[in-house]
Amino acid sequence: MRLNLMLFILKEEMKFDLIHKDKNSEARAGLLETDHGMVETPIFMPVGTQATVKTMAPRNLDETGVQIILGNTYHLYLRPGEELIGRFGGIHNFMGWNKPVLTDSGGYQVFSLKELRKLDSEGVTFQSHLDGSSHRFTPEKVLDIQRHLGSDIMMVLDECAPYPSTHEYAEESNALTLKWAREARVLYEKKERLYGYDQWLFGIVQGSIYEDLREGSARELMDMDFPGYAIGGLAVGESKSEMYRITSLCTDILPAHKPRYLMGVGMPEDILEGIARGVDMFDCVLPTRNARNGTVFTWNGRLVIKAGRFKEDTLPIDEQCTCYTCRNFSRAYLRHLFNANEILGLHLATLHNIHFYMDLVKKSREKILNNEFSVWSKTVLPTVANLIENNN
């Protein structure tokens, strides 16, 4: 009895300190405590799909200021499998990263499989994109996979409704997501921790672009009392204004003393807009995927580094940037690496882009603490959203 009570208390008390709220916006600076260290919010989480943030060694994540990364449950379950990772005592040990990890539920990937998956009220059956083998995810299965993966923050299985969805479809989908969330929440309470450190479970607000559904979803999840809440089902094709509207609607309802995570978002301007609306956590493949395609971010906008105009350019990607790439290499050299298909180019561009995203959230936090976020983000927004003219 006493042990159960203690576990219960531990799980209820994920520590999230709301340090400061900006005077002129909903932006907030917080401190999230995990057993793998503190996370200063607002924070961006680079995506490490297969137990690696592509091209980046853990020490490179450290040097760019990364505090927490995201792993994809679907991919890790298929390869190398949660059992193997469990034999290493969890994903941190397996990949040599000793800071916090959040894993998604795998739902987004499974529902992206379209013809390869079949949904029912208890879960979803799907075929692996790797070898066509058949698998099944239920709320409990997904919770157990993540428990074995050993992430600090786990997500409940949800259905991410496609965009556009009818109100009817979105309503049914949301009802299922809430049913699964409730099942997961109950099971989470009963399960013991596997590795001697806490793992927290977040609920996910769904409901497409429908305000009534989003509000209902948020309130029902709050009744279930999760350690934190995510806003899912955005950045799936809706307009930016719709995305911002739904984000605001959710953050207005969600409790102030728990972390809020806007899933799969996004471009630098989307992150600033999300922060202004009270979001604490973000993840997105954009900085890493764009880097591998040769697009790099700067405070003056994006550059397509392969462009002919950079052929003889002795400047770094961004003169204001202090990352290893910008301290040591010219645009001309990076362009050469991309043109010659050299892997080092992918690494150096990724390192820069992650550094830029971490700089973005770090500066945002500083500005929030000084009540300057609104003014500052208005001056920054037009330029970071810019695609610098590409005359090649």
Add this chain to the structure above:
Amino acid sequence: MRLNLMLFILKEEMKFDLIHKDKNSEARAGLLETDHGMVETPIFMPVGTQATVKTMAPRNLDETGVQIILGNTYHLYLRPGEELIGRFGGIHNFMGWNKPVLTDSGGYQVFSLKELRKLDSEGVTFQSHLDGSSHRFTPEKVLDIQRHLGSDIMMVLDECAPYPSTHEYAEESNALTLKWAREARVLYEKKERLYGYDQWLFGIVQGSIYEDLREGSARELMDMDFPGYAIGGLAVGESKSEMYRITSLCTDILPAHKPRYLMGVGMPEDILEGIARGVDMFDCVLPTRNARNGTVFTWNGRLVIKAGRFKEDTLPIDEQCTCYTCRNFSRAYLRHLFNANEILGLHLATLHNIHFYMDLVKKSREKILNNEFSVWSKTVLPTVANLIENNN
């Protein structure tokens, strides 16, 4: 007059200190001085074909103990071109590597083009493997390209005779190589330095596996008095015993007080055998290319890291190794990265393999200084040459 004399003296006096010769073999420890720093010999030079050692940032080369790298003139001439690199003040600035660089002559790559090249007594005309465009290399052109690239050590244009070659073919080919070497040596004397630091020119001994030709080649080149000498045309298909025999023949003739470079060699055991025969410098794509194919070197032999037997292996590649990869990652994790086609795997394996090769030459040098090289290399040779059984 005075300036010319000074240039002459500078060029003649490349500083190579022969610090110690092993008592029981021809192995030697030396110190080669360049304007980009000292090189402790025997040394291995990782190959940086396109102004990057594949997957490795310059700081990674530093941490693995690399003292000098090799660049490929043929590739750099085609892309990005020696003019562009010249605008950066040479390859060191362009790629962010401030230690010595040796460039090859491009001859080996051009003669590998086979149908795409045409040889005459003045040079060779060839088509680019990138776009089919027509180009011509002469002894002067190749010297000028390397002067603009700004390598610390340049190589004369040579023809690397294929294996097997008849005595007649090898003799004619060698006569042409010597003619070109003489032209390059004369031109080298007349050319001024472009970047405020010295660039040295090495001659290349050719002659296939024919002792009379090799001896003639070495003696004629010595008459031309190069700052250093390479042994070319080996590791092209001949047996190991032939390679070792020709290496010994050359090092017996070449002057003791000048550096000797065995081109394109090789496996760890070949490097030990070369050192035992008095070779000072080596280059080869093996550690880097093998790494990208998932083969890693250890003091106990090579491992194919993708093999099923490593699936749950919590050990590092090599328990004795102190590289970043071995300090932080298991064989199982590396195997996962390779199986999931993750770029980080290529980087971590490359970093390890280069570290191993640098360790190999560093340990060799220590043993030479203690007159223990012969005994030590005999104990090491059987294991480093081993391919550890791969049961998947």
